[in-house]
Amino acid sequence: MSFNELGLAEPILRAVAELGYTIPTPIQVQAIPAVLAGGDLLAGAQTGTGKTAGFMLPILHRLSTGPQVRNAAGAIAIRALILTPTRELAAQVEESARQYGKHTKLKSMVMFGGVGINPQIGDLRRGVDLVVATPGRLLDHMQQGTIDLSQVSILVLDEADRMLDMGFIRDIKKVLAKLPAKRQNLLFSATFSEEIKDLADGLLNAPAMIEVARRNTTAETVSQKVHPVDRDKKRELLTHLIKEHNWFQVLVFTRTKHGANRLAEQLSKDGITSLAIHGNKSQSARTRALSEFKDATLQVLVATDIAARGIDIDQLPHVVNYDLPNVAEDYVHRIGRTGRAGSTGEAVSLVCVDEHELLADIEKLIKRKLPREVIAGFEPDPTARAQPIQLRSQGGGGGGGGGGRQQQPKRAGSGASNGARRAPAAPGAGGGQPGRGPRPARSGPAPAGGPSNGAARRSGGRGR
Numbered sequence: 001m002s003f004n005e006l007g008l009a010e011p012i013l014r015a016v017a018e019l020g021y022t023i024p025t026p027i028q029v030q031a032i033p034a035v036l037a038g039g040d041l042l043a044g045a046q047t048g049t050g051k052t053a054g055f056m057l058p059i060l061h062r063l064s065t066g067p068q069v070r071n072a073a074g075a076i077a078i079r080a081l082i083l084t085p086t087r088e089l090a091a092q093v094e095e096s097a098r099q100y101g102k103h104t105k106l107k108s109m110v111m112f113g114g115v116g117i118n119p120q121i122g123d124l125r126r127g128v129d130l131v132v133a134t135p136g137r138l139l140d141h142m143q144q145g146t147i148d149l150s151q152v153s154i155l156v157l158d159e160a161d162r163m164l165d166m167g168f169i170r171d172i173k174k175v176l177a178k179l180p181a182k183r184q185n186l187l188f189s190a191t192f193s194e195e196i197k198d199l200a201d202g203l204l205n206a207p208a209m210i211e212v213a214r215r216n217t218t219a220e221t222v223s224q225k226v227h228p229v230d231r232d233k234k235r236e237l238l239t240h241l242i243k244e245h246n247w248f249q250v251l252v253f254t255r256t257k258h259g260a261n262r263l264a265e266q267l268s269k270d271g272i273t274s275l276a277i278h279g280n281k282s283q284s285a286r287t288r289a290l291s292e293f294k295d296a297t298l299q300v301l302v303a304t305d306i307a308a309r310g311i312d313i314d315q316l317p318h319v320v321n322y323d324l325p326n327v328a329e330d331y332v333h334r335i336g337r338t339g340r341a342g343s344t345g346e347a348v349s350l351v352c353v354d355e356h357e358l359l360a361d362i363e364k365l366i367k368r369k370l371p372r373e374v375i376a377g378f379e380p381d382p383t384a385r386a387q388p389i390q391l392r393s394q395g396g397g398g399g400g401g402g403g404g405r406q407q408q409p410k411r412a413g414s415g416a417s418n419g420a421r422r423a424p425a426a427p428g429a430g431g432g433q434p435g436r437g438p439r440p441a442r443s444g445p446a447p448a449g450g451p452s453n454g455a456a457r458r459s460g461g462r463g464r
């Protein structure tokens, strides 16, 4: 199958060819004709599968071959709205719209918080065909009356599961309520919890359903390894590994924002250029860190799960789990940052005695035992006892003021969402075994289904 057979307009095919894409990915083969046909779509796909082009190419086709519409103010009206959970993902998706649409006359803009609203208002006044937005800032515009959504005919919810995890459901519903009833809806999600199925049931009309292999079944291109180590030796071991193997472009995951800051500082003291990104960092700091990392002037980027979501760097060679994630599925997302597009990558996890249960959960999920390799000089103390895992950043030193969000024990205790982490069967159909949910680590603040669970998720900033 080649791109030319998918029914896309010539200017779009030309842009795709210029980017060097020759063969559409499996999700593209299925999604592009479905979206071109105009119906709704429910797609199970994660970052790295080519999902962005899977919806963006046919959307650009539909917009560029359909009549341009004007809004009440006489400007080009917004016909496509794409919602994403994070600023980084929004920026990347909009960049894709620009690249794939460069030979069309379509105009797009990205809209997220943490930056001034006035330039966005200016862009909206001048008129755009397509908007990529995070929900919080979009709502700000709606509340201020600076955006007219009355002509939206295509809506995409990208990484819908992450949006729900981040507490955006109410914001999404407010947005949906203001859109024209007659429109095409596309929902992309890596996982299918009950919440996502509810959302899909309410949103989608007889959707085409597409599912592509989860990365945990396609991780052959990533070599995965565990280095057992004592908790207070992790930083030294990481420095040792980076220096010993001369690693560049290392994406390191920590559990908390404070942990990310502290680690980045310590690595810098060890002579390894490194910056942290997380929800409390200003947008300009995040953008700068990401661009230095992409240019390989920054050796190490330390990130929390939410901040790293959507980072798209081709052929990222090294991912390090400095802390194991609380939720096993996040391990799969993390290592999905490496070994992309056929290149090989390496994912190593530094695992201390506190994390043995988390490691067991991960191995159960990916259905394989990860090889252990003890590094000489870093042998773990066999008599060490497990301690409770710190789930949240401690106050102070956490990188500054509000607006960001704490890393939360996501979906703590929700059995439904765990089983549903398998690829979609059908909306409304059972999402998987009702097995036990990813539990919070032993010190987790929220008991299963406890009142602080959802409430905590929705507290704090909205990641705008």
Ligand code: AMP
Pocket: 020, 021, 022, 023, 024, 025, 028, 046, 047, 048, 049, 050, 051, 052, 053, 312, 314, 341
């Ligand atoms: P995504 O899953 O949308 O984040 O895309 C992952 C990466 O694959 C991006 O860097 C895209 O530029 C790239 N990509 C998407 N489609 C193709 C394709 N058909 N051939 C080669 N690379 C692609």
